[in-house]
Amino acid sequence: MQSNLSIIILAAGKGTRMKSSIPKVLHKMSGKEMLYYSIEEAKKLSNDIHVVLYHQAELVQSSMEKYFQDIQYHIQDHEKYPGTGGAVMGITPKNEKVLVLNGDMPLIEAEELKQLTQDDNTHQAQNQKLTMSVLNLDCADGYGRVIIEKGKVTKIIEQKDCSSYELDIVTANAGIYCFDTKFLLESLPKLSNDNAQSEYYITDLVEIAVDSDLSIKPVVVKEENFKGVNSKFDLANAEVIHQNRIKTNFLKAGITMKLPDTIYIEHGVLIEGETILENGVTLLGNSKISNSIIKTNSIVEDSILENSDIGPMARIRPLSILKDTHIGNFVEVKKSKLTGVKAGHLAYLGDSCIDEGTNVGAGTITCNYDGINKHKTIIGKNVFIGSDTQLVAPVTIEDNAMIAAGSTITNDVKSGDLALSRTKQKTIAGFFHKFFKQSKN
Ligand code: UD1
Ligand code: CA
Numbered sequence: 001m002q003s004n005l006s007i008i009i010l011a012a013g014k015g016t017r018m019k020s021s022i023p024k025v026l027h028k029m030s031g032k033e034m035l036y037y038s039i040e041e042a043k044k045l046s047n048d049i050h051v052v053l054y055h056q057a058e059l060v061q062s063s064m065e066k067y068f069q070d071i072q073y074h075i076q077d078h079e080k081y082p083g084t085g086g087a088v089m090g091i092t093p094k095n096e097k098v099l100v101l102n103g104d105m106p107l108i109e110a111e112e113l114k115q116l117t118q119d120d121n122t123h124q125a126q127n128q129k130l131t132m133s134v135l136n137l138d139c140a141d142g143y144g145r146v147i148i149e150k151g152k153v154t155k156i157i158e159q160k161d162c163s164s165y166e167l168d169i170v171t172a173n174a175g176i177y178c179f180d181t182k183f184l185l186e187s188l189p190k191l192s193n194d195n196a197q198s199e200y201y202i203t204d205l206v207e208i209a210v211d212s213d214l215s216i217k218p219v220v221v222k223e224e225n226f227k228g229v230n231s232k233f234d235l236a237n238a239e240v241i242h243q244n245r246i247k248t249n250f251l252k253a254g255i256t257m258k259l260p261d262t263i264y265i266e267h268g269v270l271i272e273g274e275t276i277l278e279n280g281v282t283l284l285g286n287s288k289i290s291n292s293i294i295k296t297n298s299i300v301e302d303s304i305l306e307n308s309d310i311g312p313m314a315r316i317r318p319l320s321i322l323k324d325t326h327i328g329n330f331v332e333v334k335k336s337k338l339t340g341v342k343a344g345h346l347a348y349l350g351d352s353c354i355d356e357g358t359n360v361g362a363g364t365i366t367c368n369y370d371g372i373n374k375h376k377t378i379i380g381k382n383v384f385i386g387s388d389t390q391l392v393a394p395v396t397i398e399d400n401a402m403i404a405a406g407s408t409i410t411n412d413v414k415s416g417d418l419a420l421s422r423t424k425q426k427t428i429a430g431f432f433h434k435f436f437k438q439s440k441n
Helices: 034-045 057-065 084-088 110-117 123-127 181-190 202-211 232-252 431-440
Strands: 005-010 049-053 072-075 097-102 128-136 145-149 152-157 171-180 215-220 270-272 282-284 288-290 299-301 304-306 321-323 326-334 337-339 342-350 352-354 365-367 377-379 390-392 395-397
Touching: 005 034, 005 084, 034 049, 034 057, 034 097, 034 110, 049 057, 057 072, 084 181, 084 202, 097 110, 097 181, 110 128, 110 171, 123 128, 128 181, 128 202, 152 202, 152 215, 171 181, 171 202, 181 202, 202 215, 342 352, 390 395
Parallel strands: 005 049, 005 097, 049 072, 128 215, 270 288, 282 299, 288 304, 304 321, 321 337, 326 342, 337 352, 342 365, 352 377, 365 390, 377 395
Antiparallel strands: 097 171, 128 171, 145 152, 145 171
16 A cells, blocks of 8 residues: 555546447456456555546446445546546545556556556656656557657657657557646646547646656556457457466465366455366356365356365356365256265255255255245255155255155155155066057057
């Protein structure tokens, strides 16, 4: 936290190139909206955070309020003051310095931003009222070009305003700036919209600073982290980079992964202990996995796994808690608490609570939904549930009970009892031969 720093995040843009009715900054990367990441990183640096909105402002604000309190939202006067310069007009940051971030740069990290925000105690710093992020590229297509004369930044020219000579410049404006707040507030009224897009450009503040004999400090940043997301193509590429970061952290912490490129882990998932993730595993939401083995192509969403193994091809849906449990292939678990349970194959266990030592046979289904409401299935300790059982909830099976294979259980079963509900088998001797002989005639 830097006590002299305020932050403004620009998120008013529509995001036309996303070709979507959802505002750009609400598109998700690793399970969270792009703007979520900008705010999360900003909060590590400052407690005075302003977010500028315009397009679908209410939706963007309410989406962020699910995660963050104490953020100030501003609606840009987009009709009169369009553009990145217009976006910061009318905001009064309370601290001495203000960092301006873009809501469509979900890969920036607080640690890296410190290069722009931390105090510079050199002599020449006195005259510096603006620090800007710069990219050295092979081709700066799509970016504003940074004009450097005699080693000093003098101007930023937007691509649409560039001459053919200026288009060849490969030093690009990464779009993140740290201003002296007083300089920013005094200079904004001097911006004009006399340019190709008839917008108020924040980038023109560079020229205004130079005209007042102030120097600009350029900080060269890594392209990968400062990439703006403007299209679905950019979003997909950003997510690959983000996924690699998430997985690298877990690998370094001692988690085993087979073919990590095929594994998808959302931001917010916790993994610890001796955990193995096989190829194709998907871990979503706020799942917490400890000392467990997740086999090929299994999905875990918003659930807790402890000392358990699941899959291949198991699906653990939200609000499940599995401890010391074995879940085999094609088993779906939802909102259930399983402790010391074995469910080896092909089952649906929803809204249930199953206790230690219980074996759930293949094809077992908790019939939890009556078309209107969901009901609970409670199964005690050391219960043996034969294959192809339907447990029509609400229903309770007490400890040490047995259910015969193929049963439909509609009544509670007491401890020690066997429940069986199937029609008695009838066998007709020689029927096969009689039947096919008749058909041929
Ligand atoms: C901007 C810079 C460009 C830089 C590039 C880096 C300007 C004029 N240009 O261009 O020099 O190379 O970023 O990625 O600043 N926004 C608003 N209100 C507006 C317009 C934009 O809040 O009226 C927000 C957008 O939501 C976005 C950010 O500002 O988060 C940047 O806007 P965008 O239109 O993407 O700017 P670029 O054309 O990429
Ligand atoms: Ca952009």
